[in-house]
Structure formats: structure tokens, C-alpha cells
Amino acid sequence: MRVFGVVGIAACVAATAACSSSDDGDGNGTTASGGTYTWWDPYPQHEDSSDWAQRVDACGDEAGVTIERTAYDTTALTNQALLxxxxxxxPDIILLDNPAVSTLADTGMLTTMDEFGFDTSEIDENxxxxxxxxxxPYGIPIGANTLALYYNEDILDEAGVAPDAISDWSSLTEALEQIDAAGSQGITFAGIGTEEGSFQFLPWYWGAGAxxxxxxxxxxxxxxxxxTSWVDAGYAPNSVITNSQNTVWEEFLTGRFAFALNGTWQVNSAAEADFPTGVIALPGRDGGVAPTPTGGEFITAPVQSDEARYDVTTQIVECMTTPEGLVETATTFAYYIPPTHAGQEALLESSPELEPWVDAVRNAKGRTSDDLGTDYPLISEALWTAVQNALSGAMSPADALDQAQADAEAALN
Incomplete structure (x- = not known):
């Protein structure tokens, strides 16, 4: 997952000469420099020689132009876009972490997909x-990732726990009791005081109907x-209060924990672990699959003063969002699930082991859904602060959430 918080507009960290909204076009969607279109994304870990960079370049080639790609980390990208x-x-195209879309749309800098001429009816509504x-809609998801419970098969076997018997909170807690009695550690998750903490808490929050x-x-x-009951009982370590999602995964890979709450992006790592692993969907309080928050980026088209550029931008976006293009993106990243039913089915034909993740994505929910929009970051900060206060023992869960509601209302008014 890539996370987004409330941020101020940072000083410009890259020359704005790299941007392409000037009026020096030739009327055919190209620039005086010979057909260069600018692209920003939040993947600095994918260098120019990477499969991802080559995928972006290929879409430029298909449109007959050169793409000038600039990669920032998620927060820097949002700051730079606001600037x-x-x-x-x-730039002509920005890939945005999905909670940031409403923030930039609020500035008026993004075209709607209807204005841009894109039909989004095939995209999964959730x-x-x-x-x-x-x-x-102000963008198109290029894919989605989300959360589920990874488990260590050896620990569950030793404790006599059947993963398919875990169907609600009660059966999960009973499994943790059995694992603890067998001498292993139960579950680790990220309760850190950042958006990652909210991201990992939301399946339980929504799974309770909140x-x-x-x-x-x-x-x-x-x-x-x-x-808090899991921490108090010793089923989860005290470290969860400072755990990031990466820390959670490092703990799980030690082989000491039965369960780890983590995401689609760890699929390859799980396959390479020193012990057999499996995945189950996160259960709701009373059964069923809990809604999990969606991670992943939207491809967006900022408003340009030279509207002639839109023709080529459309071709680039189409290259990324055809059914075949969405599957190719999923394959390139190895952890993205396509956002359409057809794309998901195509992915499962080649990678049937991803079925639990396809199911999780189909039940997932956007963090800014329910028209939360730009209110979400403020609410999320109040929520992760409550989680911190409760896990640390500074406040009871009820008092921590009373304070969170008061803080959220103050921030929003």
C-alpha cells in the first residue's frame, strides 16, 4: 500500500521545466521538443531499466510520442502536484495514490473521466x-491491492488450527488461544500512528459495521x-504500536508468528519464505468477509491549457486501461489485481493462486468512499491516534474513540 496523509505544499523539488502544460504545441498534441509527454508516478523504486518504466515507454511508443517519466515518493508526488x-x-498524466485523487480534484486541476471521454462502467464500483x-470519477484505477491474513502452516498444524474454520472474530480469537497454548506467537499487525495504522485497522472497524x-x-x-484484548492477552506483541507494515512482514518471516496482517504486495515474498504459508480473508465480526481498504493508484489527466494534447494523452491512458493493459500492469507489478471483472478472470487464468486476493479486492472499499473525499485524512488521523492511545494503555478504547470523534469534528468544522 502507498499511504497519503494531510500535507502542506512543499517547496518545488524538481524543475517545472519538466512539465508540459505550456502553449507551445503544434496543434497535434505534440510539443516543440518533438512529441514529449510528461508522466508522474509514485514508484521511485522502479528505475528507468525496470519492467514498469519499459511498460510506460511502450504506451508512449504506441501513441507515437516519447514519455518523460518522473517518479516521486507518494507524499512528495502529492506535494508536487499541488504546487x-x-x-x-x-504534467500530462499523474498516477495518484487513490486517497489523493479527491484532494487534487478539489483544486480543479483534474479532468473528469466523462470530460475526457472515458467510459468507466466496466470498472468495479467499489x-x-x-x-x-x-x-x-476523476481517474481510473490501474489496479488494486488490499489486506488479508497470511498464516504459517507449520504453526497452525502444530496447534491443531484449521485455517478454513476461521470464519468470524470469535473463531479467530479461539485459534489464537490454541496457538498461544501450543507455545507460538499468535498475530502481528501494524498499529503505528500513521495512515498505515488506520489502513490496517479499517477491516476490523468496517467488519464490525462501524x-x-x-x-x-x-x-x-x-x-x-x-x-487491545489480543495485546493484553499476549496473542499480539506490544511492538504492534510501532509496527509499520514492513516491520510486520519482517516479524512474520522470522517464523515465530502464526498470522500476519499484510497485503497483496507480499505474495512473492510469502512464496519464498522458509516455511509454508497460506492466506485467508479477514473475517467480519459475525462472519463473512470484512471490507478491506483498497490500496493502489489511479491514472489521472490534469487540465492542460493546450487542449490539443488530450488526443495523445487519451491514447496513453487507453494503453494502460484496456483489459489487456490492466492484466499486463498486474503482471508487471506482481501484486496488482485488475479493477474489472474481465481483467480479474484473465489474471486468474494465468495465476489461479491469486484467487484469495481477487476475492478480497472484490469485497474491498475505498478509504474516501461514502463521499468522505478530503475529509478522510482528518478522520483517519483521529482514528490512528485513538488506536495508539488504546494500544498504549493511555486510554480505554471507548475513551480513545470519544476523543477521536471530538477531534475529527473539530478538524472538520
Whole structure:
């Protein structure tokens, strides 16, 4: 997952000469420099020689232009995009972490997909919702990732726990009791005081039936009591309060934990672990699959002063978002699930082992869904602060969430 928080506009960290919203076009969607289109994404780990960079270049080649790609980390990308909105120097295409879409749409710097001429009807509604503001989609998800429970088969076998018997919170807690009695550690997760903490808590929060507009609801309290009860009983380590998702995974790979809450992006690593692993969907309080938050990026088209550029931009976006293009992106990253049913089925034909993740994505929910939009980061910060206060023992879950609701209301008013 790539996370997004409330950030100020940073100083420009790259020359704005790299942007392409100037009026020096030739009327055919090309620039005086010979057909260069600018592209920003949040993947600095993928260098120019990577499969991802080559995929981007190939879409430029297909459109008959050169793509000038600039990669920032997620926060820097959002800052730079906000600065570009102020200066009128936006690139032709930006890939955005999905909670950031509403923030940039609020500035007026993004075209809607309807304005851009894209039909989004084939995109799974639960995935598209993260980029919808006031009923208008401002981007297309290039894929999605989400959370599930990885498990260590050896530990579960030794404790006599059948993973397919875990169907609700009660059966999961009973499994943790058995694992603890057998001498192994139960579960590790990320309760860190950042967006990652909210991201990992949301499946339990939503799985209890809680709503992000009411952080102090009885359902919300039940979810936080679940986490704190696991820590108090020793089923989860005290380190969860500072664990990032990477730390959680490092703990799991030691072979000491039965379960780890983590994401699609660890599929390859799990396959290479020193012990056999499996995956189960996160259970809701009373059964069924809990809604999990979607991670992943949307491809967006910023407003350009030279509207002639849109023709080529459309071709580039289409290259990325055809059914075949979505599967190719999923394959390139190895952890993205296509955002359409057809794309998911095509992916499963070649990678049937990803079925649990396809199921999880189909049940997932955007963090800014329910028209939370730019309110979400403020609510999320109040939520992760409550999680910290409860896990540390500074406050009871009920008191922590009462405070969170008051803080969220103050921030939003």
C-alpha cells in the first residue's frame, strides 16, 4: 500500500521545466521538443531499466510520442502536484495514490473521466469509488491491492488450527488461544500512528459495521477492544504500536508468528519464505468477509491549457486501461489485481493462486468512499491516534474513540 496523509505544499523539488502544460504545441498534441509527454508516478523504486518504466515507454511508443517519466515518493508526488496546480504547470498524466485523487480534484486541476471521454462502467464500483467526487470519477484505477491474513502452516498444524474454520472474530480469537497454548506467537499487525495504522485497522472497524463519520460508535469500540484484548492477552506483541507494515512482514518471516496482517504486495515474498504459508480473508465480526481498504493508484489527466494534447494523452491512458493493459500492469507489478471483472478472470487464468486476493479486492472499499473525499485524512488521523492511545494503555478504547470523534469534528468544522 502507498499511504497519503494531510500535507502542506512543499517547496518545488524538481524543475517545472519538466512539465508540459505550456502553449507551445503544434496543434497535434505534440510539443516543440518533438512529441514529449510528461508522466508522474509514485514508484521511485522502479528505475528507468525496470519492467514498469519499459511498460510506460511502450504506451508512449504506441501513441507515437516519447514519455518523460518522473517518479516521486507518494507524499512528495502529492506535494508536487499541488504546487503544479498553483503554478499551472501540471504534467500530462499523474498516477495518484487513490486517497489523493479527491484532494487534487478539489483544486480543479483534474479532468473528469466523462470530460475526457472515458467510459468507466466496466470498472468495479467499489474500486472506482475512491476516485469519485460529487458523483464524478476523476481517474481510473490501474489496479488494486488490499489486506488479508497470511498464516504459517507449520504453526497452525502444530496447534491443531484449521485455517478454513476461521470464519468470524470469535473463531479467530479461539485459534489464537490454541496457538498461544501450543507455545507460538499468535498475530502481528501494524498499529503505528500513521495512515498505515488506520489502513490496517479499517477491516476490523468496517467488519464490525462501524462508520467513519461516527468514530465513537459501539461498533467502533468493539473493533478497538478486539485489538487491545489480543495485546493484553499476549496473542499480539506490544511492538504492534510501532509496527509499520514492513516491520510486520519482517516479524512474520522470522517464523515465530502464526498470522500476519499484510497485503497483496507480499505474495512473492510469502512464496519464498522458509516455511509454508497460506492466506485467508479477514473475517467480519459475525462472519463473512470484512471490507478491506483498497490500496493502489489511479491514472489521472490534469487540465492542460493546450487542449490539443488530450488526443495523445487519451491514447496513453487507453494503453494502460484496456483489459489487456490492466492484466499486463498486474503482471508487471506482481501484486496488482485488475479493477474489472474481465481483467480479474484473465489474471486468474494465468495465476489461479491469486484467487484469495481477487476475492478480497472484490469485497474491498475505498478509504474516501461514502463521499468522505478530503475529509478522510482528518478522520483517519483521529482514528490512528485513538488506536495508539488504546494500544498504549493511555486510554480505554471507548475513551480513545470519544476523543477521536471530538477531534475529527473539530478538524472538520
Amino acid at each position: 503544479a496546480a498553483q503554478e499551472g504547470s501540471a 474500486l472506482l469509488a475512491a476516485g469519485v467526487v460529487d458523483g464524478e 462508520d467513519l463519520r461516527a468514530l465513537d460508535s459501539p461498533e467502533a469500540v468493539e473493533a478497538l477492544e478486539l485489538w
